[in-house]
Amino acid sequence: MERDKVGGTCLHRGCIPSKAMLHAAELVDGIAEARERWGVKATLESVDWPALVATRDDIVSRNHKGVEGQLSHAGVQVVRGSAQLTGPRNVRVTSGGTFTARRGVVLATGSRPRTLPGLPPDGNRVVTSDDALFAAGLPTSVLVLGGGAIGVEYASFHRSMGAEVTLVEAADRLLPLEDLDVSRHLARGLKRRGIDVQVGARLMEATVLDDGVRAQVRTSRGEIRTVEVARLLVAVGRAPVTDGLGLAAAGLTTDERGFVAPADWSRLETSVPGIHVVGDLLPPPSPGLAHASFAEGMLVAETLAGLPSPPLDYAAVPRVTYSSPQTASVGLTEAGARERDHDVMINTMPLTAVAKGMVHGQGGVVKVVAARGGPVLGVHLVGPNVSEMIAESQLIVGWDAEPSDVARHIHAHPTLSEAVGETFLTLAGRGLHQQQS
Numbered sequence: 001m002e003r004d005k006v007g008g009t010c011l012h013r014g015c016i017p018s019k020a021m022l023h024a025a026e027l028v029d030g031i032a033e034a035r036e037r038w039g040v041k042a043t044l045e046s047v048d049w050p051a052l053v054a055t056r057d058d059i060v061s062r063n064h065k066g067v068e069g070q071l072s073h074a075g076v077q078v079v080r081g082s083a084q085l086t087g088p089r090n091v092r093v094t095s096g097g098t099f100t101a102r103r104g105v106v107l108a109t110g111s112r113p114r115t116l117p118g119l120p121p122d123g124n125r126v127v128t129s130d131d132a133l134f135a136a137g138l139p140t141s142v143l144v145l146g147g148g149a150i151g152v153e154y155a156s157f158h159r160s161m162g163a164e165v166t167l168v169e170a171a172d173r174l175l176p177l178e179d180l181d182v183s184r185h186l187a188r189g190l191k192r193r194g195i196d197v198q199v200g201a202r203l204m205e206a207t208v209l210d211d212g213v214r215a216q217v218r219t220s221r222g223e224i225r226t227v228e229v230a231r232l233l234v235a236v237g238r239a240p241v242t243d244g245l246g247l248a249a250a251g252l253t254t255d256e257r258g259f260v261a262p263a264d265w266s267r268l269e270t271s272v273p274g275i276h277v278v279g280d281l282l283p284p285p286s287p288g289l290a291h292a293s294f295a296e297g298m299l300v301a302e303t304l305a306g307l308p309s310p311p312l313d314y315a316a317v318p319r320v321t322y323s324s325p326q327t328a329s330v331g332l333t334e335a336g337a338r339e340r341d342h343d344v345m346i347n348t349m350p351l352t353a354v355a356k357g358m359v360h361g362q363g364g365v366v367k368v369v370a371a372r373g374g375p376v377l378g379v380h381l382v383g384p385n386v387s388e389m390i391a392e393s394q395l396i397v398g399w400d401a402e403p404s405d406v407a408r409h410i411h412a413h414p415t416l417s418e419a420v421g422e423t424f425l426t427l428a429g430r431g432l433h434q435q436q437s
């Protein structure tokens with residue numbers, strides 16, 4: 001049952017359109033790099049926003065058709081409309097029709113942007129990530145409120161497109177759930193690109209004007225700054241969608257944050273037998289990421305079909321931010337490992353320590369957290385292309401490999417991944433360019 005379009009947030013308003021836009025942003029950044037570093041006499045004429053949107057939407061639309069085709073091919077009946085539980089096995093759909101589930105019900109209603117009291121989005125001057133996709137044009141200046149993945153990606157995108165960008169995060173660092181060094185390197189990279197990064201900061205007041213927003217921001221030092229911007233993007237998190245879902249009729253409640261918590265995480269089954277829950281509707285440790293949601297969906301589908309399904313290992317789910325610089329990580333942060341009383345070994349290496357890192361010239365870092373005499377606990381990357389580089393590290397962490405297991409494998413030269421390989425060589429006591437500390 002789907003009231004909008006199959007594919008959900010990720011395909012229509014999230015991962016895919018935002019990554020398409022960030023790809024265009026990389027191309028724009030490449031023009032400046034070509035001119036400034038490589039003697040290529042190129043200048044940016046302009047960005048044709050409707051053309052960018054057309055390419056983005058074509059990618060979304062082709063994926064949408066693909067999902068619809070796959071569902072049809074698999075014999076899935078898609079019922080259009082808002083679904084409401086009327087009992088543990090009964091669902092009514094607004095478009096008409098009632099349904100009784102023989103095997104079970106899967107709740108997958110996802111999430112929507114959180115907004116702030118007194119700051120209602122108007123789709124034009126105060127916007128959410130949904131509105132930002134469908135805005136009529138690109139703003140000349142933006143205040144992004146929230147330095148999580150959405151805030152960081154949109155701040156990065158708008159800066160590439162030439163806007164003046166202020167990024168305001170209430171916590172004392174960007175991506176507060178990531179390793180401290182990831183937050184530091186990311187903030188440094190964004191500042192180098194001219195983004196005004198304000199962490200430990202608060203939006204005190206926002207006045208909507210005819211042509212933008214006047215905002216008062218209290219910085220971490222207690223100064224009050226007035227910023228006038230064409231657009232204020234609210235990216236302070238997402239809230240689970242359960243309104244009108246009829247949870248009570250099925251004997252279910254939400255937790256205090258609005259999530260539907262499973263009673264049995266191994267089957268993602270709620271306290272009502274036969275009702276399962278997946279995706280953004282789940283509380284942590286489910287990470288609110290599309291790839292984790294896909295895996296949760298597979299687990300429930302296989303469970304309901306009576307097929308074997310390997311348990312989910314949330315600790316080995318990679319986390320990627322597609323800004324410039326990118327961040328990618330898997331496993332425990334250094335602080336998280338210490339909290340769990342691990343005797344940790346840390347090694348960090350700048351990406352520019354390898355030749356390919358110098359070619360890219362964008363800085364970046366590899367940080368590995370390992371248990372002394374034991375497995376690798378976490379890998380944290382910042383820099384160009386790290387979204388594609390994290391795959392080997394997820395296997396390293398997921399398979400409980402030790403640094404010496406990784407160190408025996410030869411990395412291709414010259415690649416950015418060599419920096420990952422060298423970080424492990426040093427941890428295994430066979431450092432080439434680094435001494436083991």
Ligand SMILES: Cc1cc2nc3c(=O)[nH]c(=O)nc-3n(C[C@H](O)[C@H](O)[C@H](O)COP(=O)(O)OP(=O)(O)OC[C@H]3O[C@@H](n4cnc5c(N)ncnc54)[C@H](O)[C@@H]3O)c2cc1C
Pocket residue numbers: 001002003004005006007008009010011013014015016018019081082083084108109110111129150241244245278279280281288289290291292293
């Ligand atoms: C801007 C942005 C960028 C993102 N980028 C990434 C990324 O790069 N990588 C990543 O891993 N994650 C990313 N995410 C997160 C990702 O989109 C979510 O984790 C994922 O979409 C969750 O999937 P879901 O199926 O739980 O929910 P959703 O994708 O939200 O789908 C829920 C579906 O349920 C439908 N629905 C809701 N209630 C009802 C009802 N009562 N009846 C019928 N239908 C209903 C909705 O219409 C919707 O289609 C991003 C999110 C945003 C907003």
Ligand SMILES: NC(=O)c1ccc[n+]([C@@H]2O[C@H](COP(=O)([O-])OP(=O)(O)OC[C@H]3O[C@@H](n4cnc5c(N)ncnc54)[C@H](O)[C@@H]3O)[C@@H](O)[C@H]2O)c1
Pocket residue numbers: 116145146147148149150151153168169170171175176201202203235236237238287288289319320321322
């Ligand atoms: N690349 C990706 O994987 C990707 C991209 C976008 C979104 N997502 C997912 O979508 C979800 C939503 O992302 P998000 O970035 O909106 O949420 P988030 O919860 O990850 O980050 C929100 C940030 O806003 C800050 N914040 C909250 N209130 C604030 C306030 N009043 N002023 C200033 N800062 C404030 C929080 O401290 C936090 O750092 C997350 O689960 C995220 O992982 C993932």
